[in-house]
Amino acid sequence: MSTVKFTEDHEWVLVEGDVATIGITNYAQEQLGDVVFVELPEVGREVAKGDEAAVVESVKAASEVYAPITGEIVEINGALDETPAKVNEDAQGAGWFVKMKLSDTSELEELMDEAAYNTFTAGLD
Amino acid sequence: MGTQTIEDLLKTPLHGLHMELGAKMVPFAGYDMPVQYKLGVLGEHLHTRAKAGLFDVSHMGQAVLVGPDHETTARALETLVAADLVSLERGAMxxxxxxxxxxxxxxxxxxxxxxxxxxxxxxxxxxxxACKHGDYDYMNANLPKNVSLEVRDDLALLALQGPSAVDILANWCPEAADLVFMTGKPTFFDDIPCHVSRSGYTGEDGCEISVPAGKAEAMARTLLDHDEVEPIGLGARDSLRLEAGLCLYGHDIDETTTPVEAALTWSVGKRRREEGGFPGAGKILAQIADGAPRKRVGIRPEGKGPAREGTEIHDADGNVIGAVTSGGFGPTANAPVAMGYVAKDFAKVGTPLSLMVRGKPRAAEVATMPFIEKRYRK
Structure with missing residues (x-):
């Protein structure tokens, strides 16, 4: 059983058991434009919700990605080092950033489901 | 421009065309300008280096100095700039x-x-x-009575840049093909009167075309109908000029940087070095003779992550020796590229630098500019 949740900072969180896969949404990659570099955290790092967890660089600008939940980084998407364009091609799939082991599953309840996120982004333009 | 609302922004004569082409618009120097079109910054950058890109640069200030003869007008402007303008040949830029x-x-x-x-x-x-009104005021305050400044707000400015640009332009404007780099002439694009120069801001061959505002859209549409021409926004204009090692005013040069510090000494005329007679001549000529305390250099960060404007530059011992003034990812260089100022002892090509990116040191090196091969037609 897996669920996808979304944040107002345009991250998606796919929860499978006590591990969450995290990336930026398709809406976010469209706004950023061509991604040329992604700086990912070290495996083993403990991050608190709201900490800077990654940085996405497009041709024009750098954007911070904040941890949507608290936990430990257990895996990073090493493929982004060679092909950061995966974030543009498949933001909500092959362009994932990190996997985290959840510390507090109750944090997930504060996140939006897909329908709520779509309503949220529709109101931004 | 932070206090300006969308309604206050000025529009170039091509504004409607930008909207029709699906451009993403941003405020820039008081104008509502296209930052990118459907290709995106990366695609537009690479397309310009491969074929031809069309830029709307009508927001720039076009003006004419009018005096009784070339020498009088040239000497009048020479009181404000360090170039040798008296020696300019007809048609030279x-x-x-x-x-x-x-x-x-x-x-x-x-x-x-x-x-x-x-x-x-x-x-x-x-x-x-962004500077045009101040420039006009400065010139008006300092020009002699027999030389006047005519602002040409009635003109638009297009740039067609890239290896195919001149061949394409020559379909409607055959005289463009006869121009060499940094020359220009009045001519026609079909039946549209215009002024074409072989120049640009991308490091590529190409032309800049000054055209009556009312004819600019027709010209742009004709050029865009060509298979090899794509519209290019300000995003790629910035990455193209950065790879070409060209300064962006307000970032790489400003009122606190001299031409010598900015590595623009080549633009100070030989006769002017002997005669002086331009603002700040004492300081500038002393810097040419004895060296400037700091210098603008090209910088190549190691790895893939860009170092952006404002990044502190440290030496091996952790002392602050300068800052990045422009930095990003160079799509053609396929690597991060930057320029910035470093203390004079660190300006030599190959000097190792440390860039403080988000609080962490990143290895980098002083590099030759441009970061790509220039393809001007000399």
């Missing part, structure tokens, strides 16, 4: 900077002596959009 009394750069600009004898005594100027 020169890059220079308006200077303040401290030798700082008020703006950088292109100056063209018209090709036609009937325009004797005129100099055509193109200045930066």
């Amino acid at each position: 020169r890059y220079t900077q308006l200077l303040n009394p401290q030798g700082g750069i008020i703006d950088d600009l292109m100056v063209t002596r018209p090709a036609d004898a009937e325009d004797e005594g005129k100099l055509l100027l193109v200045v930066n959009a």
Whole structure:
């Protein structure tokens, strides 16, 4: 059983058991434009919700990605080092950033489901 | 421009076309300008280097200095810039900077002596959009009575840049093919009167076309109908000029940087070095003779992550020796590229630098500019 949740900072969180896969949404990659570099955290790092967890660089600008939940980084998407364009091609799939082991599953309840996120982004333009 | 609302923004004559092409618009120097079109910054950058890109640069300031003869007009402008303008041949274009009394750069600009004898005594100027009103005030306050400044808000400015640009333009404007780099002439694009120069801001061959505002859209549409021409926004304009090692006013040069510090000494005329007679000449000539305390250099960060404007530059011992003034990812270089100022002892190509990116040191090296091979037609 897996669920996808979304944040107002345009991250998606796919929860499978006590591990969450995290990336930026398709809406976010469209706004950023061509991604040329992604700086990912070290495996083993403990991050608190709201900490800077990654940085996405497009041709024009750098954007911070904040941890949507608290936990430990257990895996990073090493493929982004060679092909950061995966974030543009498949933001909500092959362009994932990190996997985290959840510390507090109750944090997930504060996140939006897909329908709520779509309503949220529709109101931004 | 932070306090300006969308309604206050000025529009170029191509604004409607940008909207029709699906451009993403941003405020820039008081204008509502396209930052990118459907290809995106990366695609537009690579397309310009491969074929031809069309840029709307109508926000830039176009003006004409009018005096009784070339020497009088040239000498009048020479009181404000360090280029040798008296020696300009008819149809020749020169890059220079308006200077303040401290030798700082008020703006950088292109100056063209018209090709036609009937325009004797005129100099055509193109200045930066964000600086144009200040530039005009500065010139008006300092010009002699017999030389006047005519602002040409009735003209639009297009740039067609890239290896195919001139061949494409020549379909409607055959005289463009006869121009060499940094020359220009009045001509026609079909039946549209225009002024074409072989120049640009991308490091590629290409032309800049000054055209009556009411004819600009027709010209742009004709060019865009060509298979190899794509519209290019300000995003790629910035990454293209950065790879070409060209300064962006307000970032790489400003009122606190001299032409010598900015590595623009080549633009200070030989005769002007002997005679002086431009604002800040004492300081600038002393820096040419003895060296400047800091210098603008090219910087190649190691790895893939860009170092952006404002990044501190440290030496091996952790001392602050300068800052990045422009930095990003170079799509053609396929690597991060940057430029910035470093203390004079660190300006040599190959000098190792440390860039403080988000609080962490990143290895980098002083590099030659441009970061790509320039393809001007000399």
